[in-house]
Amino acid sequence: MATVTLISVTTLGAVFLPQLPPERLRAVVRAADESGLEELWLWEDCFRESGIATAAAALAWSDRLRVGVGLLPVPLRNVAIAAMEIATLTRLFPERVHIAVGHGVQDWMHQVGARVESPVTLLREYIAALQALLAGERVSTEGRYVQLRDVALDWPPPAAPPILAGAIGPKSMRLVGEASDGAVLTAGNSPSAVVEAKKILDAGSAAAGRKSVPVVVYLHAATGPDAEERMEAERANWQYDTIADRSVVGDAATVARAVRALADAGADTVVLQPTPDDPDPEGFVRFVARDVRPLV
Incomplete structure (x- = not known):
């Protein structure tokens, strides 16, 4: 019988x-906390739910679960x-919060009058100011979009948390490698697409002299039940030409x-994203923690 080598990822999570x-x-x-899920990720999608409000509730309702917000759209939130x-x-909730920031969906930003001419410039300025504030610094900056005058937090965290950033295009992805913490x-994204994205991220990190x-x-x-049909609906919703290598359908071993x-x-962390019409969201997080995690 052939020996199978399992390659472990740092973290396996799921999305609410x-x-x-x-x-x-x-x-x-x-369900996530009781089953031992490592991370539960939340979204701040317009115009559905607040990422910060849901994160605070999730952290308060759990004892050990780490909670990620991926992502906060920076045009909507003063830094x-x-x-x-x-x-x-x-x-x-020390060491239990992961926050990611990003451009946000540009159509949504237009709807609320927050769309900017240069999203990359805004994200660059925003990440730098946010990291400095969370590090306890007093910040004054007059950027194109971010302006702060002698601003400092009264209650900065004892240690600045990592600030992650989301990206799709190559310019934004390079910036994420240069400036963010993840x-x-x-x-x-197929595995081959992740390989290509990692090259761009690494090039940005190298240019900034960072790891x-x-x-x-x-x-x-x-x-x-109906997993294939539900995933086909996702393919149509996201307008993928094909769902091959972009998704997974099946039992724990297949996932x-x-x-x-x-x-x-x-990927250092993989976060499983259920279909919006999954019939058992509680069961999904249990499946990830109890059935998939031991095989990864």
């Missing part, structure tokens, strides 16, 4: 999708307010193989 009503979050958090909220969460890649940043990758995943493929491609 904002298509679910906020009142469903508590049961999913409890000083974001720093205050992140610092508060970090002090209340990258978040959306679901729909490579860790990479979080979302993975479309479905198991149980674990897809996770390991992303780990081989350079």
Whole structure:
């Protein structure tokens, strides 16, 4: 019998999708915490649910679960307010909060009058100011989009938390490698796409004289009843030409193989993203923690 070598990723998590009503979050958090899930990730999608409010509730309802927000759209949030909220969460729940920032969906930013001419410039200025504020610095800056005048947090965290950033295009991805503390890649990236993204991220890190940043990758995943049909609906919703290598459907062993493929491609963390119509969100997080994790 052939020997199978398992390649472990640092972290395996799951997403609570904002298509679910906020009142469903508590049961999913409890299921995640009790089953031993490492991380539960939340989204701040317009115009569904707040990333910070849901993160605070999830952290309060759990004992050991780490909670990620991926991501906060920076055009919507003044950087000083974001720093205050992140610092508060970090002090209340040390080492249990992961925050990612990014451009946000440009159509949504246009809807609320927050779209900017240069999203890359805004993200660069924003990350630098946010990191400085969370490090306890007093910040004055007059950027193109970020202006702070003698601003410092009264309650900075004892240690500045990492600030991750999401990116899709090559310019943004290079910036994430240069300036952030980690990258978040959306679901729909095949292992080969992750390899290419990692090259761009690493080039950005090298240009800034930094080590490579860790990479979080979302993975479309479905198991149980009607999984194939539900994933086909996801393919149509995201307008993928094909779902092959962009998702995984099946039992724990099948899902674990897809996770390991992303780990081989350079993912440090893989976060399984259920379909919005998954019939059992609580069961999904238990499946990830109890069935998939031991195989990864």
